Amino acid sequence: MTDLYPVTFASIPHWAREHNVRADLARMRFAQYAILRAISVTGALQSTLVFKGGNALDFVWQPNRSTTDLDFSIDETSQPFQDDTILAKFQPGLARVSRALQIDLTTHSVERRPPGADRTFATYQLKIGYVLPDEEALRRRVAKGEKSTHVIKLDISLNEPICASISVSIDGTHDLRVSTLEDIVAEKLRALLQQSIRNRSRCQDLLDIAVIVRSQPVDHDAVADYLLRKAAARNVPVFRTAFHAVDLATRANVGYAELEQTTRVSFIPFEEALRDLYELVDRLPIPDG
Numbered sequence: 492m493t494d495l496y497p498v499t500f501a502s503i504p505h506w507a508r509e510h511n512v513r514a515d516l517a518r519m520r521f522a523q524y525a526i527l528r529a530i531s532v533t534g535a536l537q538s539t540l541v542f543k544g545g546n547a548l549d550f551v552w553q554p555n556r557s558t559t560d561l562d563f564s565i566d567e568t569s570q571p572f573q574d575d576t577i578l579a580k581f582q583p584g585l586a587r588v589s590r591a592l593q594i595d596l597t598t599h600s601v602e603r604r605p606p607g608a609d610r611t612f613a614t615y616q617l618k619i620g621y622v623l624p625d626e627e628a629l630r631r632r633v634a635k636g637e638k639s640t641h642v643i644k645l646d647i648s649l650n651e652p653i654c655a656s657i658s659v660s661i662d663g664t665h666d667l668r669v670s671t672l673e674d675i676v677a678e679k680l681r682a683l684l685q686q687s688i689r690n691r692s693r694c695q696d697l698l699d700i701a702v703i704v705r706s707q708p709v710d711h712d713a714v715a716d717y718l719l720r721k722a723a724a725r726n727v728p729v730f731r732t733a734f735h736a737v738d739l740a741t742r743a744n745v746g747y748a749e750l751e752q753t754t755r756v757s758f759i760p761f762e763e764a765l766r767d768l769y770e771l772v773d774r775l776p777i778p779d780g
Contacts (some may be wrong), residue, residue, distance in 0.1 A: 495550050496524040498662060500593060500624050511755065516557075522621040522643055523561060524661070525594050526585075531665035533584035539566050541648065541656045543670040543678065548699055551659055552672050555702055555756045556695070560644045563762060564651040566668075577601050577615055577647075585619070595622035599638050612725065653722050654717035672728040673710050676703060677717035680734075680772070684727050687738050692745035701764035702757050704771050715775040730780025734772040740765055 497517060507517035523546070530536045532552035542550075544562030545768055549555060578598045585596040599618040620639030622630045633639050656669040670678070679696035686693055703709065722729045733739065751758040759767070 495554055497521045499523060518623060519559065519643070520557070521592075522594065522596075523557075523644060525588050525592050525596060525621070526619055526645070527661055528559060528592075528665060529581065529584035529588040530554070531584075531634060531661055531667045532587055533580065534657070535580050536584065537666065537668065540564075541566060541653050541668045541670055541737075543675060545695060545699060547669050547679065548675055548703075549670075551669050552675070553699075553703055553707060553710060556699070556750070556754045557645055558753075560646055562646045562648070564648045564653050564670075566653055567650065573731070577617065579588065580618070593624045595633060595639070596620070597633070597639065599642065612651065613649045615645075615649070616649060617645040619643050619645065641679055652717075652720050655713070656722055671713075672703065672707060673713040674717055676700060676709055676771075677714050677721055680714070680718050681721045681725070681727060683743060683768075684722065684729065684733055685725070686742040688727065692742045694743050694745060695752060696745040697743040697747065697761075697764050697768060698750050698754075698759060700771065701759045701767040704767050705759070706757075711771075711774050714771075715777050718775070719777065728780075730778050731772055731775070732780035 494506075494509075497503045499519060500521065503517045503521055504514070506512070506520075507514050510517075512520070527542070527550075530540055540563040542558075542561070543564055546557055546561055549557040558714045578601050581598055585598065588594070589596045597620050599613045599620050600619045601615055604614050604616055619642065620633070620641050621641050621643065622633055623641075629639060629641075653670070653674070654677065655674045657667045657671055658666045661667050679693075679700050682696050683700075685691070719729055743765070747761045747764075
């Protein structure tokens with residue numbers, strides 16, 4: 492993860508120039524790093540949370556496109572989370588990192604979506620506000636009880652299969668559990684198959700997969716195994732023909748062109764990305780359908 496984010500407030504301007512990133516996005520990136528570091532210094536979180544999704548891909552495996560949200564899965568073999576204790580788990584690490592990096596980090600809220608303990612695939616949505624050292628007016632308002640206008644959202648998934656993760660050092664001292672590249676690819680393939688089921692478009696997953704297969708070697712057997720396990724957990728049928736369905740391509744095309752504005756390194760036109768997807772799934776040992 493070296494140099495993929497500014498690790499001090501003073502380094503933000505230089506980091507933004509070096510990476511051709513707007514100053515406001517570089518400031519947000521620093522806040523994201525601070526939160527990841529807070530997780531890494533908190534034993535109960537470091538052992539339980541697995542960093543996944545687009546930002547895990549961007550921070551660790553394939554720097555190209557980042558979003559505001561940080562996505563995690565809870566390792567169900569570790570200590571379980573409770574609705575009334577999740578905020579308390581974050582407090583010590585946030586306080587420690589706030590002092591070390593001179594950034595104010597405070598938990599705003601946590602919400603379970605969808606609500607109800609009977610929901611198998613629920614997500615904790617945690618909002619963390621931040622104030623940077625040069626924002627004195629905002630700092631004073633927060634000190635009086637107002638919430639910061641700068642917020643990073645954490646989506647923490649329950650009961651999602653974690654097929655493979657590794658420990659990654661984020662600063663040479665503290666480690667974070669991160670999904671492997673094959674686990675991330677499998678998750679994105681499952682999300683593409685679920686588009687019609689959930690009436691959604693997952694254009695970002697198509698782009699990410701195309702960028703990965705063009706630049707990184709992946710273990711096809713592992714991807715297939717993880718895909719089948721993740722899809723089975725949600726009762727999603729997996730067939731090679733399903734990836735070639737017109738509806739999957741149509742949905743993945745919604746909003747795809749706009750993704751070009753979010754990339755820093757590589758944007759692959761839709762038709763080319765679709766061909767990359769087809770070439771990948773045609774190599775996977777999955778049922779033809």
